[in-house]
Amino acid sequence: MMTTENKPAVLIKNAQIFTDGCLQNLQILFNEEEILRIAPAIDEALAKTVIDAKGLALLPGLVDTHVHLREPGFEAKETIKTGSLAAAAGGFTTIFAMPNLKPAPSTVETMKPYMEKIARHAAVRVIPFGTITDNEAGATPTDYKALKTLGCRWFSDDGVGVASGAVMQKAMKQAVEEDVLFSCHTEDMNYRQPGASVHAGPYAKENGWTGIPSACESSQLIRDLEFARTIPVKYHADHISAKESVEALAAAKADGVNCTAEVTAHHLLLEDKDVTGPMFKMNPPLRSHEDRMALIEGLENGTLDFIANDHAPHTMEEKSRPMEQAPFGIVSLETSFPLLYTEFVEKQKRWSLKQLIEWMAEKPAARFGLEKTGRIQEGYRPDFFLADLNTSYVIDPQSFESMGKNTPFGGWTSCARVEQTWVEGRPVWTRADSGLN
Numbered sequence: 090m091m092t093t094e095n096k097p098a099v100l101i102k103n104a105q106i107f108t109d110g111c112l113q114n115l116q117i118l119f120n121e122e123e124i125l126r127i128a129p130a131i132d133e134a135l136a137k138t139v140i141d142a143k144g145l146a147l148l149p150g151l152v153d154t155h156v157h158l159r160e161p162g163f164e165a166k167e168t169i170k171t172g173s174l175a176a177a178a179g180g181f182t183t184i185f186a187m188p189n190l191k192p193a194p195s196t197v198e199t200m201k202p203y204m205e206k207i208a209r210h211a212a213v214r215v216i217p218f219g220t221i222t223d224n225e226a227g228a229t230p231t232d233y234k235a236l237k238t239l240g241c242r243w244f245s246d247d248g249v250g251v252a253s254g255a256v257m258q259k260a261m262k263q264a265v266e267e268d269v270l271f272s273c274h275t276e277d278m279n280y281r282q283p284g285a286s287v288h289a290g291p292y293a294k295e296n297g298w299t300g301i302p303s304a305c306e307s308s309q310l311i312r313d314l315e316f317a318r319t320i321p322v323k324y325h326a327d328h329i330s331a332k333e334s335v336e337a338l339a340a341a342k343a344d345g346v347n348c349t350a351e352v353t354a355h356h357l358l359l360e361d362k363d364v365t366g367p368m369f370k371m372n373p374p375l376r377s378h379e380d381r382m383a384l385i386e387g388l389e390n391g392t393l394d395f396i397a398n399d400h401a402p403h404t405m406e407e408k409s410r411p412m413e414q415a416p417f418g419i420v421s422l423e424t425s426f427p428l429l430y431t432e433f434v435e436k437q438k439r440w441s442l443k444q445l446i447e448w449m450a451e452k453p454a455a456r457f458g459l460e461k462t463g464r465i466q467e468g469y470r471p472d473f474f475l476a477d478l479n480t481s482y483v484i485d486p487q488s489f490e491s492m493g494k495n496t497p498f499g500g501w502t503s504c505a506r507v508e509q510t511w512v513e514g515r516p517v518w519t520r521a522d523s524g525l526n
């Protein structure tokens with residue numbers, strides 16, 4: 090304790106601090122290593138810096154296990170620097186970066202320079218996924234043991250499903266041996282026609298669009314969950330969109346399979362009938378009202394475990410192409426917390442702030458094995474953000490830190506705004522006219 094107490098400490102006063110499951114009028118003292126004290130009154134003489142956060146809430150730093158930073162390989166869309174700044178601007182202090190990159194981080198030789206880049210440029214804690222198969226090619230399981238020497242314990246082939254069941258089973262067995270987690274994009278391409286861009290349903294037909302059936306996602310998920318019944322891999326399902334997938338997860342969980350699943354803010358907020366063009370095109374697609382309700386209920390009853398947002402930046406040129414040719418994906422880091430809070434906590438009063446924080450911080454941190462992360466508590470990591478929960482502003486994509494402006498949420502009104510984000514006890518992002526230093 091002597092060593093940490095000798096480091097310069099910061100005191101935040103007059104904020105409503107989210108701790109023990111609710112907002113409380115408390116003060117917080119921390120240094121770059123840990124939260125030292127949370128109490129009704131703390132002696133200012135203990136701090137080198139005192140911050141007056143009157144009118145703001147201090148919330149645990151959010152954790153997103155599904156982010157595309159695009160670097161290396163696709164720097165016209167986003168970089169480690171801009172993507173991680175977007176994370177900070179959205180209240181996220183830890184993000185996991187997907188490995189569909191050029192070169193893909195499948196080996197020590199490609200992962201090492203990638204990690205060095207992250208260390209140089211990231212504004213928040215960025216944890217890279219390794220691939221499940223070499224170069225996400227679906228043929229050969231990655232050498233998990235080798236990548237573990239660099240600290241990698243999380244693997245994904247996001248962007249594509251592992252098509253071969255034989256390869257997936259082999260990969261799962263090796264993952265069990267190395268005790269690493271799989272984060273799986275499930276998609277059986279046998280169900281996807283060329284040019285398919287939206288959910289296969291009456292609305293797609295009306296508009297003359299080729300649809301992506303729910304079975305495209307759920308069939309491969311059902312296959313993987315079958316494998317996971319006998320191969321005890323730590324299995325996590327990415328961006329669940331279909332009610333059939335929720336049903337499959339419920340059944341697997343009831344049988345004790347070691348599986349969890351995430352759902353994105355856009356699948357909770359939007360449906361296929363909201364789609365007007367490529368800005369609403371993502372994979373998996375926005376599905377029917379019935380599907381969306383199944384996702385909300387699945388999250389509420391624990392079948393789905395937490396929220397992760399699949400931040401997927403593209404250039405405006407790419408997103409201006411016709412529906413069939415535009416790439417899949419939307420940016421989400423800077424809108425997910427403000428809009429979920431506004432819709433489900435403030436407007437509908439369906440969720441508590443406690444639930445939202447559990448789904449966006451505590452539960453992803455726990456499942457992905459991050460220690461002392463996801464809560465504001467003495468001894469925990471000093472990762473948090475200040476937010477105004479009683480404001481009103483209009484989402485303007487041009488104000489995003491992200492290079493990607495591809496969002497369907499431009500023009501939406503939010504009552505929750507991120508003002509300042511702290512990682513490891515240091516402010517890494519402050520909103521320009523927040524009034525905070």
Ligand SMILES: [Zn+2]
Pocket residue numbers: 247248249274327328372373
């Ligand atoms: Zn994906």
